[in-house]
């Protein structure tokens with residue numbers, strides 16, 4: 001049976017992917033970002049293509065007031081994904097606590113939340129996260145500290161992200177990991193080892209995808225890794241395909257890269273999903289994004 005979701009006009013809580021990207025297999029959900037822009041400055045980031053001054057982080061104006069207003073209109077069947085075009089735990093969050101206060105507002109209403117971050121600051125909120133209907137997904141692209149520093153200059157190190165996952169799992173928070181984007185030659189080979197590491201910590205679901213090139217993120221990437229420029233240029237701009245506004249790797253290559261990760265994920269008995277790849281048959285979990293892990297601990301309560 002097809003379920004119809006009527007989405008009321010809201011201000012900071014918005015429907016995720018309202019234009020329904022051709023390859024998106026996500027379940028209907030909301031998106032919420034307490035901040036505009038992102039300070040992590042990942043080379044491959046796509047937000048610079050559509051958010052002005054995207055690497056300058058700023059809190060949303062009147063965020064909590066608008067959030068409370070929006071929460072009166074949300075459809076409780078849909079979960080809220082925090083965040084998709086910024087990290088909800090930038091360094092400033094340690095002092096501002098916008099994400100923490102948003103979680104208190106949302107989780108105390110018994111609504112369901114998936115946190116997506118690259119930051120270990122999320123552990124500060126384990127007291128409310130572990131009691132609410134909430135799962136956490138941490139993105140890890142590589143175990144190589146120096147590669148991570150180049151790829152994601154201001155994000156916490158892979159070691160810190162793994163420790164954060166360990167702590168969250170210990171505290172009973174259902175966790176998934178995003179192993180993406182896979183960039184041929186840079187981090188695709190070690191994804192298999194990364195999956196083993198994540199499985200040993202107790203992560204339950206892996207979501208993976210290949211790097212999608214846009215002119216600005218491609219320029220940042222090849223400026224930092226000039227030794228890969230020729231190969232990547234050929235793969236993306238000559239042999240690859242255009243999907244929406246991005247350049248993709250050739251389809252057969254993407255499938256092969258993702259299948260390798262999927263096989264490793266299967267070996268550890270985790271579930272797997274791919275993000276905007278056009279291979280829904282590779283998904284083995286109830287959802288591609290891991291939102292099936294969000295627990296239904298209880299209804300409205302006071303946290």
Ligand code: SF4
Pocket residue numbers: 038039040041042044045046047084085086087118152
């Ligand atoms: S964490 Fe995400 S939103 Fe922030 S810079 Fe990196 S890719 Fe972009």
